[in-house]
Amino acid sequence: MKEYDRLDAAFYDYYSLGVEGDVPFYVEEAQKAGGPVLELGCGTGRILIPTAEAGVEIAGLDRAPSMLAIARDKVARLDPAVQGRIELVEGDMRDFSLGRRFKLVTIPYRAFLHLLTGEDQRRALRCVRDHLEPDGRLILNVFDPRLDTIGAHLGSFGSALKMVSEFVHPDTGRKVVVWDTRQYDPETQAIEQYFIFEELDGEGQVVNKTYSSLVLRYVHRYEMEYLLELCGYRVEALYGDFGRGPFRYGREQIWVARPRP
Ligand SMILES: C[S@@+](CC[C@H](N)C(=O)[O-])C[C@H]1O[C@@H](n2cnc3c(N)ncnc32)[C@H](O)[C@@H]1O
Numbered sequence: 001m002k003e004y005d006r007l008d009a010a011f012y013d014y015y016s017l018g019v020e021g022d023v024p025f026y027v028e029e030a031q032k033a034g035g036p037v038l039e040l041g042c043g044t045g046r047i048l049i050p051t052a053e054a055g056v057e058i059a060g061l062d063r064a065p066s067m068l069a070i071a072r073d074k075v076a077r078l079d080p081a082v083q084g085r086i087e088l089v090e091g092d093m094r095d096f097s098l099g100r101r102f103k104l105v106t107i108p109y110r111a112f113l114h115l116l117t118g119e120d121q122r123r124a125l126r127c128v129r130d131h132l133e134p135d136g137r138l139i140l141n142v143f144d145p146r147l148d149t150i151g152a153h154l155g156s157f158g159s160a161l162k163m164v165s166e167f168v169h170p171d172t173g174r175k176v177v178v179w180d181t182r183q184y185d186p187e188t189q190a191i192e193q194y195f196i197f198e199e200l201d202g203e204g205q206v207v208n209k210t211y212s213s214l215v216l217r218y219v220h221r222y223e224m225e226y227l228l229e230l231c232g233y234r235v236e237a238l239y240g241d242f243g244r245g246p247f248r249y250g251r252e253q254i255w256v257a258r259p260r261p
Pocket residue numbers: 004018040041042043044045046047061062063064067091092093094108109110111114115
């Protein structure tokens with residue numbers, strides 16, 4: 001099954017809730033920039049829609065048609081003035097050309113970790129640079145990897161299967177329980193993450209079971225800093241949370257960078 005295909009996309013808004021405080025942070029940064037904003041890996045519009053509702057013009061690019069279909073559906077139900085501030089584009093952040101520049105480009109909620117090689121990461125960062133105004137900014141967020149978590153799974157078959165959340169199925173009204181297990185490969189810095197969605201009837205019997213998987217490549221703090229510098233950026237800030245607190249090991253990396261002249 002492909003990442004973020006029809007089924008993952010349908011459940012995405014119910015089990016993938018973002019990082020605490022990220023939506024107001026991005027909305028505030030977008031207002032500060034004054035628009036236009038470009039969000040790469042915009043998914044179902046979790047951040048894009050509140051940004052447009054706050055009065056900022058925003059384009060969202062994503063490579064998964066199913067995620068974009070859900071975003072489009074939500075956008076179609078918005079006030080026409082808000083709709084007018086939104087553009088959705090199917091594309092790949094490693095290679096896109098929108099023919100215009102932006103005051104702010106964001107890559108929220110681990111979307112950057114879908115780039116699995118150094119070359120892909122560099123291609124995306126250079127492409128972003130080509131879409132930034134000279135005084136524009138890039139903001140991207142990835143988690144900060146914990147060596148103890150990775151080390152704990154070395155030589156084993158991966159993490160235990162854990163129940164991570166539950167939600168009400170949007171169509172059937174039944175409870176869906178989400179299970180998650182991961183494998184880490186420190187050689188490639190890859191995390192293979194498997195999800196199992198179990199839909200239960202009133203008796204607790206599983207009536208439907210679906211699987212999906214994702215591969216991410218984690219990045220360390222200084223790797224990300226050097227990567228930004230290599231691709232023509234000057235780092236303005238590294239926050240550790242969306243309250244703009246300092247970087248702390250094992251939490252979040254929230255990078256704010258400007259293109260170097
Ligand atoms: C974790 S979701 C984040 C969605 C949204 N930004 C949010 O915060 O809810 C990651 C998104 O990145 C998209 N994505 C992954 N690789 C991509 C690529 N190379 N180019 C464009 N989009 C990509 C996926 O399709 C998915 O919608």
